[in-house]
Amino acid sequence: MSSTDLIKVHLKVWRQDGPQAKGFFEDYTLDEVNTHMSFLEMLDVLNERLMKDKKEPIEFDHDCREGICGSCNLVINGVPHGPEMLTAACQLHMRHFKDGETITIEPWRATAFPIIKDLVVDRNAFDRIMSAGGYISVSTGNAPDANAIPISKPDSDSAMDYAVCIGCGACVAACPNSSASLFTGAKVSQLSRLPQGAPERKKRVIAMVDQMEKEGFGDCSNFAECEAVCPVGISITAIANMRTEYVKAVLG
Amino acid sequence: MEVADKKYTFNWDNKIPTGPVEKKWSTHKNNIKLVNPSNKRKYNIIVVGTGLAGASAAASLGELGYNVKAFCIQDSARRAHSIAAQGGINAAKNYQNDGDSIWRLFYDTVKGGDYRSREANVYRLAEVSNSIIDQCVAQGVPFAREYGGTLTNRSFGGAQLSRTFYARGQTGQQLLLGAYSALMKSMKSGKVAVHTREEMLELVTVDGEAKGIISRNLVTGKINRHAADAVLLCTGGYGNVFYLSTNAKNSNVTAAWRCHRKGALFANPSFTQIHPTCIPVSGEYQSKLTLMSESLRNDGRVWVPKKVNDKRHPNEIPEDERDYYLERIYPSFGNLVPRDVASRNAKIVCDEGRGVGETGLAVYLDFRDAIKRDGEDAIRDRYGNLFDMYHKITDDNPYKLPMRIYPAVHYTMGGLWVDYNLMTTVPGLFALGEANFSDHGANRLGASALMQGLADGYFVIPYTIGNYLAETKPGQITTDHAAFDQVEKEITEEISKLLSIKGSKTILDFHRQLGKIMWDKVGMSRDEDGLKQAIAEIQALRKEFWTDVFVPGKAATYNKYLEYALRVADFLELGELMARDALERKESCGGHFRLESQTPEGEAKRDDENYSHVSAWEFKGKDAEPVEHREPLEFENVKLTQRSYK
CATH class of the missing domain: 3.90.700.10 (Succinate dehydrogenase/fumarate reductase flavoprotein, catalytic domain)
Known part of the structure; x- marks a missing residue:
C-alpha cells in the first residue's frame, strides 16, 4: 500500500450522552486513514483508539454496511449520508475526502427523530406510519395464483422504483421542514401502481398522511432536498403522486 | 427412533410422518391438533427476530388470533438482515414450461445439500414454495415481469431450470418489506406487539419447557422479563463467528446459543456456506x-x-x-x-x-x-x-x-436441531429459518434461503405450533416465577462481570483473532491437525477474553460495545463446537471439506456408510466436552450418488 493511499483527517463529532443531555462537538484527528476504508470503518478505527485509551466510543447506528438496511444515519459535512450521490454513509469511502480535511459528523436532526445517544436517533415514527396503512391487507394463505393478475412491466417497474426505499430517513434530515413526504409518498406510490393495492387505495393514503402529521413531521414545500440526498434515488414524483392520491381520496 | 450407534444414542423423535414423501405434509396437517379459535387469544407467543422467518411467522400467528410479541435488535423490524439478500427466491411454479416440478426442486435441493438433509423437510419446502410466491405477489412485492405482465424467472447455481423469482438485485429487501408490511398490519390490529431495540439474552424454562425470555432494552439497558406459552427463535445464522462475513455487523448467535445451553441440541454446527x-x-x-x-x-x-x-x-x-x-x-x-x-x-x-x-x-x-x-x-x-x-x-x-x-x-446450514414441527429439543421452543438446521444439508443452493425463511414462517409454523399448544394450558407461568428471578440474576451478573474486567484488549481484538482461527482452520478446508489446534486456541482465547477484555461504558445505557461483548463471548463458545463437529465428521460433504476425504480429482468425497446422519450436540457445561447424538438420515426417494456437476 503506497503512502498516497493514506490521508489525515480532522473530525468534529456530535456527542450527546442521552436524550435529555446537552450535546456538543468533540474534535479528533486521525493521522493515517486508508482511502480504501469505508466511512464507518474509519469510525471503527477511531472507536478502537478511544477504547485503547479507556474512553467511551462514539455510538452510531449501522448494520448491513451494504446500503440496504437503512440503519446508518450520519449527516456528514451538513449533508445526510455525505457528499456522494446515491450512496448511504456505509458505502461512502474515504477516497472522497481530501488530505487534511475537517469532517463534521452529526445525527439526523428532526423533532420526530429524538436523539438516543451521540449519533443514534429513534426512528420508530416510520414504523407507525407504515402501520397506519403501508400494506395490502391479505392474510396468509388467501392469495390467488401469482400470475392470475397480469401487471404490465412498466407499472411493475415503476412500483419497484418506489419500493426500493430503505427507510433510512435521510429525506427527513435533509428537509428544512423535516417532512417525511418522500418516505410516505414512496410507499403510497408503490401500492397505488399495483392492482393488488386498489381496494385500500383511498383509505391507505389518508391514514398514512394523517399519521405522518401526528408524528410531528412537517409539511412538504417542494424544496426537493429529499430527492437530492436519497441514497436509492427515490424520485420526488412520489410526493406528487401522494398528493394526487390524497386529493382523490378526500374528494372522491 | 432407531439408534444409529451405541455411542451416539439418539432419543428424540423427529416426528416425520409415515407414508410416501408426497403425502407426508398433507397427512400431517390433517392429523395436527387444533387450537379452538376462541382459545387462541389466551396463548402468548414470543417471536425473536423479524427477518423473513420471524416477520412472516409473527404476522401469520397474529392473524390466527394468538397474542404475539415480536423482538428485534434493530431500530425497526424492516432492518433484519434478510433485507440484504440479492438474487432471488426459488419456487416450483414451472411458469417457464421447462419441466420444473415440486419433485425436481426437492431433488435438486437434496442433491445440492450433498445428501445431508431430511427428505421429508425438503419435500415440504418444495411443496409450499409456490404458495410463497402467490402470497408475496398479493402483498405487492414487485417481482420482475415480462412485457405480457406475467412473472419472469432466472436460473441459479446448482439448477438446470429457471425457477428463481427476483426483484432486481433486491429480492430479499422486497420480500422482507412484504413480510414487514404484514407485521405492521398485525401491529395495527393489536395482535402483535413489536419490541424494537430489544435483545433476547436468555431463555427461561420451567420443568424443561420454554416459558419466556429475558431481554435487554438496548436503549436504556434495562433487563426485562417476558412470559409466553411458546418461544420462536428466528434469529438467523452465525456466520459472524468468522469475524469477516457477508452477515450484517449485528447478526449474532447469542439467542440461539443461550437456548443451546438451556437444552436445545445444536445440529451440524460446522456446516458453513462460503x-x-x-x-x-x-x-x-x-x-x-x-x-x-x-x-x-x-x-x-x-x-x-x-x-x-x-x-x-x-x-x-x-x-x-x-x-x-x-x-x-x-x-x-x-x-x-x-x-x-x-x-x-x-x-x-x-x-x-x-x-x-x-x-x-x-x-x-x-x-x-x-x-x-x-x-x-x-x-x-x-x-x-x-x-x-x-x-x-x-x-x-x-x-x-x-x-x-x-x-x-x-450462510450457516447448521443450527438448532428441530423436529418436523420445527420444535427444538426444548418443548415449546421452536426454531425457524436460518436458525434451524433442517433443509439445506451440507450446502444451501442459491435462492433457497428466502424460500425456507418464508416457508417456515408463513406455511409451516402456523400449523405445527397448534400441535404443541393444544396440549399446553395457556398462561401458566408469569414473570414473577422463580425461574425468571434466577435467569435475570445470572444475566445481570454476567454483564457486571464483563464491564468490570477493564482489560487491555478490545472486543474487536478478540473477535478478529477468533475469526482468523476459524477461517484458517475451520474454513474452506479442514483437517484433523488444524481442527485440534483450533479447539485448543479457541479455549485459550476464551480464557483470555474473560480476564483481559475491555468493555466500555455502563450497563444501564445505550451501549453498543456491551452488546458486542456479549455476542463475542458466545461466539467464543460456538467456535469450539464448530471445530469439534468438523473434527468428528471425517468425511467431506458440501461446504464441509476434509482434506483427508477427497476423490482423485479433488472433489468432496462423502462417506455414506459412516456419516449419513445429523450430528446433534448436547451442551454439558461451559468447559465440559459436549456430547454428540446422531440422527440417522434415511433416503427413500433420492438415490445417493457422488455429486457431479461435470
Missing part, C-alpha cells in the same frame, strides 16, 4: 465483506491467468492465456456450479499462485463477452445495482474491467 462471489478483502481495517449476487454467474465468466503470478492488466491478458477453470472442469454446469464447488475451486487456483489483484486472493468475474453479446444496456438492466455497488466499494468500473471476487462466509 459464497464464491464476494468483493475481496482490502485491508486490516476491513469490517465486513460484501456479496455480489450469485446471479452474476449467469452472465459473468470466472477466470484466472494460466500463468502463475501474472501481474498484467486483465484486459491485456489474451484469450488463450486465460483459464476459465469452472467451464474447463465442469463443462455441463460451467460457471453455474453450486456455491461450495465454485468457492473451493477459487481457493485452489489462488493457492496455486494464479490469484489476481494486489493480495493474490481474488479471481476475475468477467462480463466482457456478455456485454458483447447482449449489449451494455441489457447487462445494466439485469445487474445495474450490483455493478454500482461494486464500483462504489472498489472504485473499478465492472463494465470495462472484470470484477475481482473471492469466497466469503455467507
Whole structure:
C-alpha cells in the first residue's frame, strides 16, 4: 500500500450522552486513514483508539454496511449520508475526502427523530406510519395464483422504483421542514401502481398522511432536498403522486 | 427412533410422518391438533427476530388470533438482515414450461445439500414454495415481469431450470418489506406487539419447557422479563463467528446459543456456506465483506491467468492465456456450479499462485463477452445495482474491467436441531429459518434461503405450533416465577462481570483473532491437525477474553460495545463446537471439506456408510466436552450418488 493511499483527517463529532443531555462537538484527528476504508470503518478505527485509551466510543447506528438496511444515519459535512450521490454513509469511502480535511459528523436532526445517544436517533415514527396503512391487507394463505393478475412491466417497474426505499430517513434530515413526504409518498406510490393495492387505495393514503402529521413531521414545500440526498434515488414524483392520491381520496 | 450407534444414542423423535414423501405434509396437517379459535387469544407467543422467518411467522400467528410479541435488535423490524439478500427466491411454479416440478426442486435441493438433509423437510419446502410466491405477489412485492405482465424467472447455481423469482438485485429487501408490511398490519390490529431495540439474552424454562425470555432494552439497558406459552427463535445464522462475513455487523448467535445451553441440541454446527462471489478483502481495517449476487454467474465468466503470478492488466491478458477453470472442469454446469464447488475451486487456483489483484486472493468475474453479446444496456438492466455497488466499494468500473471476487462466509446450514414441527429439543421452543438446521444439508443452493425463511414462517409454523399448544394450558407461568428471578440474576451478573474486567484488549481484538482461527482452520478446508489446534486456541482465547477484555461504558445505557461483548463471548463458545463437529465428521460433504476425504480429482468425497446422519450436540457445561447424538438420515426417494456437476 503506497503512502498516497493514506490521508489525515480532522473530525468534529456530535456527542450527546442521552436524550435529555446537552450535546456538543468533540474534535479528533486521525493521522493515517486508508482511502480504501469505508466511512464507518474509519469510525471503527477511531472507536478502537478511544477504547485503547479507556474512553467511551462514539455510538452510531449501522448494520448491513451494504446500503440496504437503512440503519446508518450520519449527516456528514451538513449533508445526510455525505457528499456522494446515491450512496448511504456505509458505502461512502474515504477516497472522497481530501488530505487534511475537517469532517463534521452529526445525527439526523428532526423533532420526530429524538436523539438516543451521540449519533443514534429513534426512528420508530416510520414504523407507525407504515402501520397506519403501508400494506395490502391479505392474510396468509388467501392469495390467488401469482400470475392470475397480469401487471404490465412498466407499472411493475415503476412500483419497484418506489419500493426500493430503505427507510433510512435521510429525506427527513435533509428537509428544512423535516417532512417525511418522500418516505410516505414512496410507499403510497408503490401500492397505488399495483392492482393488488386498489381496494385500500383511498383509505391507505389518508391514514398514512394523517399519521405522518401526528408524528410531528412537517409539511412538504417542494424544496426537493429529499430527492437530492436519497441514497436509492427515490424520485420526488412520489410526493406528487401522494398528493394526487390524497386529493382523490378526500374528494372522491 | 432407531439408534444409529451405541455411542451416539439418539432419543428424540423427529416426528416425520409415515407414508410416501408426497403425502407426508398433507397427512400431517390433517392429523395436527387444533387450537379452538376462541382459545387462541389466551396463548402468548414470543417471536425473536423479524427477518423473513420471524416477520412472516409473527404476522401469520397474529392473524390466527394468538397474542404475539415480536423482538428485534434493530431500530425497526424492516432492518433484519434478510433485507440484504440479492438474487432471488426459488419456487416450483414451472411458469417457464421447462419441466420444473415440486419433485425436481426437492431433488435438486437434496442433491445440492450433498445428501445431508431430511427428505421429508425438503419435500415440504418444495411443496409450499409456490404458495410463497402467490402470497408475496398479493402483498405487492414487485417481482420482475415480462412485457405480457406475467412473472419472469432466472436460473441459479446448482439448477438446470429457471425457477428463481427476483426483484432486481433486491429480492430479499422486497420480500422482507412484504413480510414487514404484514407485521405492521398485525401491529395495527393489536395482535402483535413489536419490541424494537430489544435483545433476547436468555431463555427461561420451567420443568424443561420454554416459558419466556429475558431481554435487554438496548436503549436504556434495562433487563426485562417476558412470559409466553411458546418461544420462536428466528434469529438467523452465525456466520459472524468468522469475524469477516457477508452477515450484517449485528447478526449474532447469542439467542440461539443461550437456548443451546438451556437444552436445545445444536445440529451440524460446522456446516458453513462460503459464497464464491464476494468483493475481496482490502485491508486490516476491513469490517465486513460484501456479496455480489450469485446471479452474476449467469452472465459473468470466472477466470484466472494460466500463468502463475501474472501481474498484467486483465484486459491485456489474451484469450488463450486465460483459464476459465469452472467451464474447463465442469463443462455441463460451467460457471453455474453450486456455491461450495465454485468457492473451493477459487481457493485452489489462488493457492496455486494464479490469484489476481494486489493480495493474490481474488479471481476475475468477467462480463466482457456478455456485454458483447447482449449489449451494455441489457447487462445494466439485469445487474445495474450490483455493478454500482461494486464500483462504489472498489472504485473499478465492472463494465470495462472484470470484477475481482473471492469466497466469503455467507450462510450457516447448521443450527438448532428441530423436529418436523420445527420444535427444538426444548418443548415449546421452536426454531425457524436460518436458525434451524433442517433443509439445506451440507450446502444451501442459491435462492433457497428466502424460500425456507418464508416457508417456515408463513406455511409451516402456523400449523405445527397448534400441535404443541393444544396440549399446553395457556398462561401458566408469569414473570414473577422463580425461574425468571434466577435467569435475570445470572444475566445481570454476567454483564457486571464483563464491564468490570477493564482489560487491555478490545472486543474487536478478540473477535478478529477468533475469526482468523476459524477461517484458517475451520474454513474452506479442514483437517484433523488444524481442527485440534483450533479447539485448543479457541479455549485459550476464551480464557483470555474473560480476564483481559475491555468493555466500555455502563450497563444501564445505550451501549453498543456491551452488546458486542456479549455476542463475542458466545461466539467464543460456538467456535469450539464448530471445530469439534468438523473434527468428528471425517468425511467431506458440501461446504464441509476434509482434506483427508477427497476423490482423485479433488472433489468432496462423502462417506455414506459412516456419516449419513445429523450430528446433534448436547451442551454439558461451559468447559465440559459436549456430547454428540446422531440422527440417522434415511433416503427413500433420492438415490445417493457422488455429486457431479461435470
